[in-house]
Structure formats: C-alpha cells, structure tokens
Amino acid sequence: MARKLIIDTDTAADDSFALLVGLLHPEADLRAVTIVAGNVDFEQQVRNALITVDQAGRSGEVPVFRGATDPLVRPWYEAKAHGDGKGNVEWPTPMQQAESVHGAQAIVDLANAYPGDIDLLAIGPLTNVALALAMDRDLPSKIRELWIMGGCDNSEGNVTAAAEYNFFVDPEAAQMVLSAGFATTIVTWTLTLAQATWDDQQLDTIRNMGTPLSEFFSILDAPNREFNGSVGVPGSTHPDSLTAMLLVEPGLIRRSSPRYVEVETHSELTRGYSLMDSREGRPSGVHMPNATVIEEVDEQGFYTKFMTLLETTVKRR
Numbered sequence: 001m002a003r004k005l006i007i008d009t010d011t012a013a014d015d016s017f018a019l020l021v022g023l024l025h026p027e028a029d030l031r032a033v034t035i036v037a038g039n040v041d042f043e044q045q046v047r048n049a050l051i052t053v054d055q056a057g058r059s060g061e062v063p064v065f066r067g068a069t070d071p072l073v074r075p076w077y078e079a080k081a082h083g084d085g086k087g088n089v090e091w092p093t094p095m096q097q098a099e100s101v102h103g104a105q106a107i108v109d110l111a112n113a114y115p116g117d118i119d120l121l122a123i124g125p126l127t128n129v130a131l132a133l134a135m136d137r138d139l140p141s142k143i144r145e146l147w148i149m150g151g152c153d154n155s156e157g158n159v160t161a162a163a164e165y166n167f168f169v170d171p172e173a174a175q176m177v178l179s180a181g182f183a184t185t186i187v188t189w190t191l192t193l194a195q196a197t198w199d200d201q202q203l204d205t206i207r208n209m210g211t212p213l214s215e216f217f218s219i220l221d222a223p224n225r226e227f228n229g230s231v232g233v234p235g236s237t238h239p240d241s242l243t244a245m246l247l248v249e250p251g252l253i254r255r256s257s258p259r260y261v262e263v264e265t266h267s268e269l270t271r272g273y274s275l276m277d278s279r280e281g282r283p284s285g286v287h288m289p290n291a292t293v294i295e296e297v298d299e300q301g302f303y304t305k306f307m308t309l310l311e312t313t314v315k316r317r
Ligand code: RIB
Pocket: 012, 014, 015, 038, 039, 079, 123, 124, 149, 158, 164, 165, 166, 189, 239, 240
C-alpha cells in the first residue's frame, strides 16, 4: 500500500527531484505539496512546484498550497546554490494553480483527515511545520512519520561552518519541531556530501538517457553543478531527493541511530547549529533521543532507483 505523503518544500532543483519521487514512485501517494520560504523567491518556488507537477504528467492531480513567506522571527535568507530553481530556462506554463488554503492549514487538515496514516516530508526550512504545530498541538500524534532534510551530523555546515541551510534559515522553527514529539527521521547534509553527491560521469549518464524527465533533471541540476564547482564540491548534491527516496525505499538505509537533536537559536555565531548527540547522559542532564539520524545508505541503489524514475513515460496533458 503506497504511503500517503505531504511534501513541504522550498522548491528549487533538488526539491523538484524530491517531488518527482513523491509524484512518480509506486510507494508514494502524494496528497499535497506545501511551499515554504527558503531557496529562492517565494512565488518562483510556487511556480517551480507547479512546473514540476506538470512535467511529471500529474498536473491537476496533486494540490499545491502556499505556506509561510518568511521564517518565524528572522528575515528570509536566500540560497545561492540553485539559480531560479528551474534551471534558469522557461518551461510551459502549467494549467494548475495553487490552492487558496494556507500550507500550514493544509498540513493540519490532512493530518486530521488521516490520523496516523500520513507522513510529512520536510525538505525546506521548518516554518510551515512549526506553524501547523502551533495550530494543532496534537500533530505529532497524527503524523505517522516526520522526515526532515536538515542539519549536520557533527560536521561543517553549508551556510556557515556551524549550520546547514534549512536549520540556519529558521532555527526557531527547527527547534520547536524537533522538541515537539514527532516520530522524526533526519537526513543530514553530512550524509549528502558523503553519499548523495553525483559526479560528472553519473550526471552525464543521466543526461544521455534521453528521456523527457532526464532532460528536465539535467536542466534543473545545471546551476547547482556550477555553484558546487565554485565551492569545491565535485558534481551536484541531492539531499532532498535522498530524503524522499529513503522514505519510500527504507531498504536503502544501511545504518542509523537514535540521537538527541537540538538546534541553536540564541548564538549568532552558531545559529542553526544542530547538536546530534548519541549519548543520553551529559553533565547538563539526561537528554532522551528525539530523532533517528540516518548515517549510511546504499549509495548506488539510490542513484539507480532515481534513474528508474527518470525513465517514466510522462503523459503530459
Ligand atoms: O542544505 C540543503 C538544503 O538546502 C536542501 O533542502 C536544499 O534544497 C537547500 O536549499
């Protein structure tokens, strides 16, 4: 039985690739896409999501909702790694429009419509999830599993040395969500760099597939590939699609562990830092684990399963 799923996203490049997993994987039953302030201009993110749904041949089948246009308490901070998020080219204008209901409300409504039977995949800053939590404090008991792309597992960040982008942009939301009692699994930037960074040969293999979706992927991926080259990362990084794929293909997970995770919200030097502690007892007291952190995956399996999705025959309307 496919898993009912909400994807909360700051739609740009790797987010769109995660949406393809939700839209096309046989184990994914994508019920909603909610947009959160993050990577690029908010309305561009909305358009990027609608374009992705359309390019996957699902236009009109999965509702897209606008959520928070700013973090909870801090100014928006744009990512520099994705261009406009759609490959800096023009795509056919989708027929589908975004819904009028707010994204946080959509999360609450779906959680109450399918209590204990729907997962939430959060691949942007956690602002919408925090807002939904403030609207319904029982959300953690209604969302079956919360999967988060965010944080670093005791390694250097991609925005500051301390912080990964999603936790850096809205650290208050991240801390609120991580302390709320969700059944939480976290895929980190650390794991992404180690096992979800595709090199030129892998990317050229995808491009040479010659399918409409491999072309869509290659165009959207190009700005990230170029940005990464400028910061010494060979190829393109795929944190969001890795998180989505692990949710629907848990057999790809090789090692994970329970951790106590807390996010820094006070210090400007370490804003968004994610403490990920494998020990419960510390001088400061006992901290019970509040998340499962993925530590190792089947790297080749992820790559080949994603390529299989790109072979999907798309019936465009
Ligand atoms: O740090 C990686 C995260 O921020 C991903 O969600 C990616 O979309 C980037 O914006």
